[in-house]
Amino acid sequence: MAIILFDDDARNTLLPLTYTRPVADLRIGILTIAEKWAKYLDSDFSFHTQPYLQAKFPLNIQSDNIFINGAVCPDEDIVAAIQNLGNGRALRYKDTLIAVRLSGTHAGEFNPNGAYTFEMVYDKELVIIKHPEDIFKKNDTELRKDFKLLTNGRQSASISSTNTIIGNDFFAEEGAQAECCTFSTINGPIYLAADTEVWEGTNIRGPFALCDHSQIKMGTKIYGATTIGPYCRIGGEVNNAVVWGYANKGHEGYLGNAVVGEWCNLGADTNNSNLKNNYSDVKLWDYPTQSMRKTGLQFCGLIMADHAKCGINTMFNTGTVVGVGANVFGGGYPPNYIPDFSWGGADGFVEYGFDKMMETTDRVIARRQHRKFNDAEKKILTEVFKLTQPYREK
Structure with missing residues (x-):
């Protein structure tokens, strides 16, 4: 079947x-x-x-x-x-x-x-899952379900005695490494996949998952419900975020109530707001209606699609959507909707030249020796570039 x-x-x-x-x-x-x-x-x-x-x-x-x-x-x-x-x-x-x-x-x-x-x-x-915010909104429920699914009847591998583990819902696969860290499972389980590393001085509250071959840098603070996908490097402060994989947030800065796609990079001291100053509900850009949509959420931060990048000190306002392959940089707050394959920041955007974007993507993926920027992936980005052309012309 x-x-x-x-x-x-x-x-x-x-x-x-x-x-x-x-x-x-x-x-x-x-x-x-x-x-x-x-x-x-x-x-x-x-x-x-x-x-x-x-x-x-x-x-x-x-x-x-x-x-x-x-x-x-x-x-x-x-x-x-x-x-x-x-x-x-x-x-x-x-x-x-x-x-x-x-x-x-x-x-x-x-x-x-x-x-x-x-x-x-x-x-x-x-x-x-119907809207982008559902991913971080429902991540708590799915973390708990997946933890049971993956660990039921199994025993955690041992990790260094230099760590402090609070509670009982902690599971490490063989090859997971951590030193001098605090893991609190009082509010939810913590899962460390194979060949992961949690560096010294990190504090993590569950529910939390670190997928294979990812690293958490020294002194990182992570709150549930957060998932870090495979082959990521994460630092700073993270709260209720889902980072899918092959992405870097390697430095200080806040990421909260957010979804970050694959092959993304957040420059040093990048921050996103997840709460409006007037505490009102957050709206997100909606592709089908080409307008802002009410989420009904008071806390809603950043939605960043695959291959998007941002420079150092980038400030994302509450409820920002960043399209595929966008490159954001410069001072001030960029708009709440950044079209796919855009290049620029608060002072305005131009189209990110497709050939230039593909060259960058080729270099980024080449750094991962087990992955290739193959024809299938190139054709997907070529089609997405064509599909999103009308949004860049507005």
Whole structure:
């Protein structure tokens, strides 16, 4: 049986984060949504997504297929309901299609907005990711679920006795290293993946996850619910942020109530505001409506898409959205919406020349010897550049 994770309309409301990946490739908690489903179902997976993404995120249709909404985070109840689906049966939650089981004959005609004859209604609560802020907003819940999923029945590797561990929900994989640090699990679990490093003088409050090959620099302060993805280097002060991977915030500065994509770099002393001076609810730029959208949140900081960069002392105002490949620098506060492939700051933006941006990306990825800037990734960025051209012309 093939597990196929599909994009629905959430793909559009999650922009710019989903320009470069399917919805199910979003990281929330410890794992990506796709990795969660693989663990729960003990199965491989593929993606039903935008045509320009399929080369990197391929689709694999077999004789028996279950299409699952990639915006849905699994739990034991929804997994059981999906596993009990018969051929041609669909499962809905309110107005959202959750899953449908189709034979190979009909799988090629799958439509995420289609109606299916034999539908069942799921009436338990679900974690569904619809907007960028949902990622940090629901990260606490998913961190706790993933911690249990990954550590159930297992024993933590030992770490140095120079550390102070408060509480019992601490787990380190083999190869995790830490010295002279404080880990408090009173408010939530802490997970250190294999080959991670937490340097001296760091203080961490759970829930928190540090994914493989990432480093936390000396004297860093981290509050829950925070996730640092693989191959990152993090310093300064971090609160309720999700950094997906291959990203650097290596120096002092505050990052809070935020989502940072892959291959991003935050210059020294970069700060984001996460609370307005008048304490009113925060609005975020919305791609489908091309206008500011009410989040209903009092705390909402930075949303930064893949390959975006900012220079030293950058000041991001409350509720700032930075598009794919943008390069931000200079004094003052840049606007709350920075279009994809933009170059500049508070004094104004121009288009970031595509060839220049690609040269920089090639150099950045080349620093990771196990990763290559391959044709599939180049074609994705080429398409995103074209798709976002109208936004830069306004």
